[in-house]
Amino acid sequence: MSEERVASLRNRWFTTSVGLAAAIALVGFLIGFLWLPLAQPGERFRGVWDAICSAAGLLHTPASSEQIVAADHPTTRVEVIPQMLDGADAVSIGRGATLALRCTMCHGARGLSEANSPNLAGQYSIAIYKQLVDFKTGARVSAVMAPLAADLSESDMRDLAAYYAYLPRLSDSSAIHPPRIVASGAPLRGIAPCGACHGEVGAKAGAAWLEGQPVAYLRTQLEAFASGARRNDIDEAMRNVARAMTPQEIDAASRYYAEHP
């Protein structure tokens, strides 16, 4: 081809376009990384390099005065991942069945309670495992459960979770229309639909399957979350929700889940 070379310092198009692009980037850099950060009255930079690093998005190392404040009560140590308990085998379920013999007094022979304590049959294994760990560490307080969970080993808790998840749930035959708080929540009070995490609309890892649980249990737990007596919920999700709920909504949600096995 007889065309002139583009990538050459003698080509005015090349020098002008590259020069302009570089100049704009440079001026933008000077303003964005030097002038603007240093002009912020609230920022305390230790020199120019610190300002540049901050503008680039590098994390500030906390000064020694900024100590992390520890909670004054035990917090959960369970990091919930949706796949964390996948792949439980028959041995694990069998061991869980044996261990569960000591739970039958309250939770029923096949995981179905007749004593207003939660039904565990068919409950998500992550929910059971997390509550057991929290009872053991004291993140969730219960005079009954704490001594029972105290000497459970890690594998005991996994086996129990696997066993109860394996048991059949109460069968779902009714078709009750869910109340608004369950189906839609209350958007302006920051309440997500109960059903978004606890079944009906969706399910989130760590959240329990609520359908068929005793109404007294559900109501007590919502009230405990609201008052702060129970505080082992992840990221305070349930405390924030329950605090914003009216007593009527607590009642409606508890009744709906209890009557909808």
Place this chain on the structure above:
Amino acid sequence: MLNRTRRVLVTLLTGGSAVWTGKRLVLAHFWFAFAGFGGALLLGEWQMFIRSPLAAWIGDPELYYRSVTAHGTTMAYVFPTLVAMGFGYFVTEQSLKRPLIGLHWAWFGWALAVIGTIMVIVPIALGRASVLYTFYPPMVGNAFYYIGFVLVVVGSWIWVALMSVNLYRWKRDNPGAPVPFPMFATVAGSLLWGWTAVGAALEVLFQIIPVALGWRDTIDPGLARVLFSWTLHAIVYFWLIPSYIAYYTIVPRAIGGRLFSDTMGRISFALFLVVAMPIGIHHTFEDPQVGAGFKYLHSVFTALVTVPTLLTVFTICASVEIAGRLRGGKGVFGWLGALPWRNPAMLGIALSFVMLGFGGAGGIINMSYQLDATIHNTQWITGHFHLIFAGAIVIMYFVIAYDTWPHLTGRGLDCLGLMRAQLWLWCIGMIVLTFPWHWVGILGMPRRMAFYDYTNPEIAREAVPVIMSVIGGAILVVSAVLFFIVLLCGQTAPRSEPEAYRFSVAVRPPRRVPAALNGLGLWLGLMIALTIVNYGFPIAHAIATPGTAVPAIMVGERR
């Protein structure tokens, strides 16, 4: 083979005007694109209705998010990509005046896009991929959804490669001759897409698909958002480019004028290539993982995108003025009245400019770090990109379809009244849809929610504008129905041999073009260099920072 030889012979004998091997290819692209558009439009209007005060709260919000995902995925990835591909093949044959090189590859690319679209839609319909078209990790849906997306992109990359191959071969056979402007612009658009799709492709291939297939449990949403922003803004310019090509190469010819400046056109498209890429982080202004300095830098380059758009507005207005004066218009404004307003191309570009003006003004607010804080993630944003894309850009897709249809079908298309009604309704519907959206966005209405409690005094005043938007959407549905009627009229009209297709001719047709404006190497180099300057550090930093991955949330796993 024999047929093809004969066609080439005919071409040679008639001086290269009757070249046309890709009619069915282009029609296949257009029909598939418009079919997707029609379906997704109905979903959009349903969404408008179901979240308005006219309907009871939706019992299962999941259905709403399914619909949003299907609407967005189809409208953002399938519809404009297929239009750009089909129009690109059309421009290649008509402007280079020779058969498309790689026709079989082009059909293969189309097939990939079709298969990919089906793979995308099925998991969405089953509720297994309600992740919205922006993916939003740590939400992760069914792997088929993402694999389908990759197939659509790979199909379009075949088009990207074919555009460059055709240009390269033509230049080799015509040394020193100026590349026809429509082809220059089309290749610029294809290269822009080729590069801008890389960001989302990296995100999907290396971050999301391994999780969707169960090989990994965690994902870094910050990195994913930065990579997606690489694609998210320049993709808009990729959508825009067929419309801009129509501004420059169809409208002046269709209304009997001349293109004011061929050089100005080339500079505009070259600038789009350079400044469309290093700006995407203005989509992550509120994201903590990106430093304020880079946000500012991207803001600066976003401001520069106004330059090629203003150059285009100036050039096109001047070209239209030439048409007005050639038709006898006199005086400072007299030429406006002399314009052929009953011509769909004239009407289309005028309405497109109106929407581009309002949408562009809104965009300047979005790109400002400070002003964005007010409207970030509100309905304002939805209003903005509908006005620009669904309005200013898509109305020109209609004009492209109307202008090329007789040449694709070999049948006349003369229902001008229907076309005008369709274009008017599209513009009116889009304004009635988006202006109230902008307003409720300023009032603070969040986007992408399945229901709103309009009985609450805090948001009760958003109810009326939302109802107006529903009406705007209904007008758009009517307009789309008219559009399909026009196309079907064209498919069933009696056969007629249209004259050879022509693009606009410049006032001074180029005899020699500077090498920098006769190829795209320089601009491609600048595009890549600026991408590295503006994205290199944020991406490297996100990869190098430990402890940023979070557990993936599998969408639609269990209920």
